[in-house]
Amino acid sequence: MTGLDAKRILIEDVRPAVDGGLYPIKREVGDRVTVTAAIFRDGHDKLVAWLLSRPVGKKTWNRSPMRCTNPGLDEWAGEFTVGDPGFEEYAIEAFCDQFGSWASDTRKKVEANVDVASDVLEGMAMARRALEWLPKKVQTFVKDQLKAAEAYQDPRARAQVLLAPALVDALSGNPDTATRVQSPVFRVRVDRVGARFAAWYECFPRCCGREKGKHGTFRDVEDRLPEIRKMGFDVLYFPPIHPVGFTKRKGPNNSLVAGKNDPGCPYSIGSSFGGHDAIEPALGTLKDFQRLVKKGAEAGLEIALDFAINCSPDHPYLKAHPDWFSHRPDGTIKFAENPPKKYEDIYPLNFDTPDRAGMWNEMKRVLLFWAEQGVRIFRVDNPHTKPFGFWEWLIAEVQAAFPDVIFLAEAFTRPRVMKALAKLGFTQSYSYFTWRNFKAEIIEYFTELTTPPVCEYMRANLFANTPDIFPTFLQRAGRPGYKIRAVLAATLSPVYGIFQGFELCEGVPVPGKEEYQHSDKYEIRVRDWNAPGNIKDLITRLNHARRDHPALQENENLRFHRADSQHILFYGKSLGPDHLLVAVNLDPFEKHHSWVYVPIADYGFGPADTYQVHDLITNRTYLWKGERNYVELDPHVEPANVFVVRKWVSKEENFDYY
Incomplete structure (x- = not known):
């Protein structure tokens, strides 16, 4: 008869899994992954289950036995260890344990003085069939036990030999192909440990100089490396370092008119000096940047770059690819808006362009270019305003070439959108930590972040402040508030960050807004990095505690x-x-x-x-x-x-x- 499924075994509720296996879980190199499932069948025959795992692309499965942790609820568990960055996959295989089931029933009959002559013959036949798949060393042992059993005429004596625990253990797990079932295949994205554990320090290189009004350079950043590392930071993150546009350049405090010496906003990318694969000349050259990456690595600091898909009116893309932008009926190009905010100095790309393939591949080329310069961490600006499919494709393409690349999603957006970006491939995510200040809301939010299902796919990078956000709590709380937020960020999550100036407890807000006056985004600032009232010592203690104590390096x-x-x-x-x-x-x-x-x-x-x-x-x-x-x-x-x-x-x- 056709169309009839004779399956006797069910595998249900496999965990961990994200949306039933639609998206991969996330782990780090060397992690042990515990997999659980409900595995059961009709009747009372015993089962054997194996956990299968392998790097994606490999043909052969690694197999490890699963154990029944709760017979009454048919709960099983197993573990495997993930390897290098990339994708691995796992599944569960289960089948009837013929010999184990036979041994269980026969043992009961022996104890009840029931005739077992026929049962013994059945057991010996099973043992002989098992010789076809057993390893040679085990085959020798089984053959010896069969000879020992055959030496007896009494069925009960033979049964005692066949029921010996060592023989039962050797013969249990016989792959009964007639009953074998396999679960769907699940994936795990393996990242380097830095995806889970790191302390980030954000700074504008142009604001690292020592002379008021003078544009800072990569060499000025080099001078700051020892101090930043001494505080215990692992990642040094820069907002865009590309040429800043001149047309409609913004002045201090986002004013519409820029002075002759105003540097503009780094997020207005592109000028006659180049676009996303070029460097702002005032910062230095590509060679200077390569030197900084090397010097940073020697100091123990990894350089992270901002990937902002923004174009100034002067960006080379406007001439080379005008169809990549949105044009109004009057012929003008739409600038970026987030009503009532306007960004006249930024033209966003139009992801509905007919030349989608050309634009997507250009974004890939840009990221691969910087990866070739030694950059392995990208903070992505406003990913929630670009297509989900674009990010899923782009991240996969870049990580296929450089498996150790980390992507941080700067997406202060609705929860489902933020979570979707994490599922689609972003390594880390910004969070609502900025606005969680009271006891109940902190407990509720971080319980969600550190328990399934969210902890399986989303790693929250807790920034205590950003160039864009000067939280109301910090505006009002003064120096004690900075200390409070530093401790919370550094200990609630294994990955956190601060924006320069936080350690100085600095900041004057724009009245009525969560924004900085005289923000580094619009002007060059020079600071006294040892100004009185700083909390550098506290930050140093926190980062050293994180490094010294493995418990602070985990999330769940x-x-x-x-x-x-x-x-x-x-x-x-x-x-x-x-x-x-x-x-x-x-x-x-x-x-x-x-x-x-x-x-x-x-x-x-x-x-x-x-x-x-x-x-x-x-x-x-x-x-x-x-x-x-x-x-x-x-x-x-x-x-x-x-x-x-x-x-x-x-x-x-x-x-x-x-």
């Missing part, structure tokens, strides 16, 4: 704990023996205290046990006991504790004095 291990005060946020991260607890006073104006509740069972402590907590911010050590303990945080002194939890040693020669 964030746990919020009880604190009685509504102003005190209390949370922890653990990885193996590394346990950290963080208490933050969210009020930048007043001192608050609270009872906090430590998950002592997770740390192996009992209710009467005393243990150490060492604060990495103040370098002080305290002895706590049991679950309930006390914190008091003055924002004008230090608004937070970052505790390392350790066992208390009672002998003075063993005490860790730090």
Whole structure:
């Protein structure tokens, strides 16, 4: 009969998976991926399940056995380790365990004194058939056991030989092809560890000089490398470094008229000096940039570039590809708008152009050009205003050539759009952290980010500030507020960043807006990087703590704990023996205290046990006991504790004095 499915085994609810496997999960090099599923069949025969994994493009599967973790609910689990950056895939294979099922039933019959003569013959036949697929070493063992069983005439004696655990283990897993089923294939995008763990520092190279009014250069940035690295940063990110347009150039504070010496906005890309594959002459040459990339790497800093698909009215694309732009009925070209905001100095590309292939391939060429210069991180400006399919294609194309490239989506947009961009390939995403300031909303948001399904595909890069956003909280909170946001950003997520000036607690807002007056986007600024009141020491301590403690380098291990005060946020991260607890006073104006509740069972402590907590911010050590303990945080002194939890040693020669 045709059209009848004789399948006896079902594989359901395979996890992790994103939208049922439509999109890949994300992991980092060397990660162990735990895969779970419900695997069951009709009747009571035993099952065997294997987890299959391989790099995409390989023909042969790596196979590892899965284990039944909950027989009553038919829950199974297995693990595999991902390798180099790129794509891997995984699936589950299950089939009936013929010999295991036979052994289980026969053992019951032996125990009940039931005749097993026929059963023994059946078991021996199964063992002989298994010789066709068993490894040679195991074949020898099975043959020896069959000879031992045949030496007995008594069926029960033969059964005892066949039911020996070693033989049952060797013969279980016989691939009964008649019952074999396989799940759909799922994918995992493997990125380098820097996709998950890094501290970013953003600066405009032109604002790294020392002379007021003088355009900074790449050589000026080189002079800042030791200081930035000393603070503990891993990534040095630049807004666009390309030639800035002259036509309709913006002046200070986004004014419509630029003075003779005003540098314009770097996001207005393109002039007679070139476009997206050229460098603003005032910054230096391509050779200077290559030197900076090398010097940065030597200092331990990776250079990241902005990829902004913006064109000034002077961009070479306007002459070479006029059909890439939107034209009004009067013949003028549409400039960028986000009503009521207008960007007269920027012409966006028209992604509905008939020359879609030409435009897409040009964007690919630009990214590959910079990748060839040593850039492996791109922060993408406003990706939510371009087609989803474009990003899915472009990211895949670039990562096929350079698998270690990281893409950060700067998309302050609706949740579904932000999540879709992450699913389609963006390595990291900006987040709503900027606007999460109170206890309940922080707990709700970060619980979502660090638990499935979101944590399987989205990595939130927490920027405490940006050139575009001067958060209301920082405008009002003063220096304590900068400290609070620094601690939250550095400890809630393994990847975070700041924009230059944050460490100086600087900033004057545009009245009524979350924007900076005298923003680096529109003028050249010179700073005293050691100005009084800076929080460089705190940032350094936080970044060193992140580097020293593996628990702070992970995302899914964030746990919020009880604190009685509504102003005190209390949370922890653990990885193996590394346990950290963080208490933050969210009020930048007043001192608050609270009872906090430590998950002592997770740390192996009992209710009467005393243990150490060492604060990495103040370098002080305290002895706590049991679950309930006390914190008091003055924002004008230090608004937070970052505790390392350790066992208390009672002998003075063993005490860790730090």
